Amino acid sequence: MNSIKNILITAGGNRQMALDIFFEKKMEQKPVVIYAHGFNGFKDWGNFDLIAEKFAGRGLVFIKFNFSHNGTTPRQPEEFADLEAFGNNNYSMELNDLKEVIDWVVDKENPYRQAIDNSAIYLTGHSMGGGIAILQAARDRRIKKLITWAAISQCKTPWGSWPPEQMEEWKQSGVQYYTNSRTKQQLPLYYQLYEDYCNNQQKLDIKSAMQSLQIPVLICHGTADTAVPVENAILLKTWQPAAQIFTVETDHVFGRKHPWTDNVLPSAMEAIVHASIQFLL
Structure with a gap:
């Protein structure tokens, strides 16, 4: 199997993104799955x-x-080493990033083009990345199938449940901080994140995007998810009745943690992966 890690491509603002590609060594064109990670996450x-x-x-x-x-960097792809970048992230930027990755996939100069079937591009995403995948799939005819893993149903991460006084404080100070439970870092969230949402509500409307989809969709979710409750999956299914839904009794990350040092996946993640692959084949 070929696994090429940390290929660098350029996104908006001339920032570089690290990208990994995995495929069997036999060089024949195959469908491609593009995965978008969630808030406070990274590809590894x-x-x-x-x-x-x-x-x-x-x-x-x-x-x-x-x-x-x-918040990661090409030199430190598994560390939140650039907190200024993290604070300046927003949904519109992530949509543009995902488009850049898709453009790279179909580029005639892509060094791996012989392995890729450009007529079969599929998206999947976890949590916030699942929401981004939904939005992109609705606006990009190149996407032929979509899978969500514990996806959000609104572009309001992480302020959706904040009380009015915290929102006002955010507006006045320009920054709130999110505590990374693993690293204990105080990650900044600049008010531009909320302003981007307010200025682009139509573009960032997950409900409208789901309702407009005319491709096969699989919705995967854990029934014990406390970060993005399973009711979000039910909403997505309501908005897109033709979608398939697959649930497992598990948490938001399907039984995983970071770092994960075992060479096998937890059973819940295995079930999600199996259902996803079966859906795509």
Whole structure:
């Protein structure tokens, strides 16, 4: 199997994004799956290479990447080393990043083009990345199938449940801080994140995007998810009745953690991966 790590491509603002591609060594064109990570995440969280290898082992090209402003850097793709970038991230920027990755996939100069079937591009995303995948799939005819993993149903992460006084404080100070439970870092969230949402509500309307989709959709969610409750999956299904839904009794990250040092996935993640692959083949 070919696994090429940390390929650098350029996104908006001339920032570089690190990208990984996995595919079987036999050089024939195969469908490509592009994965978008969630808020406070990165492409290698929880040893995601194990998941990528499973997709590639079933005859799919698997691509995962770090959003340009997720706080990591090309030199430190698994660390929140650029907090200023993290604070300046927003939904519109992530949509543009995902488009840049898709453009790279179909580029005639792509060095891996012989392995990629450009007529079969699929998106999947976790949590906030699932919302981004929905929005992109609705606006990009190149996308032929969509899978969401514990996806959000509104572009309001992480302020959706904040009380009015905290929102006002955010507006006045220009910044709020999110505590990374693993690293204990105080990650800045600049008020521009909310302003981007307010200025682009039509573009960032997940409900409208789901309702407009005319491609096969699989919605995966954990019934014990406390970060993005399973009711979000039910909403997505309500908005797109033709979608398939697959639930597992598990948490937001399907039983994983970071770092994940085992060479096998937890059973819940295995079930999600299996259902996803079956849906795509």
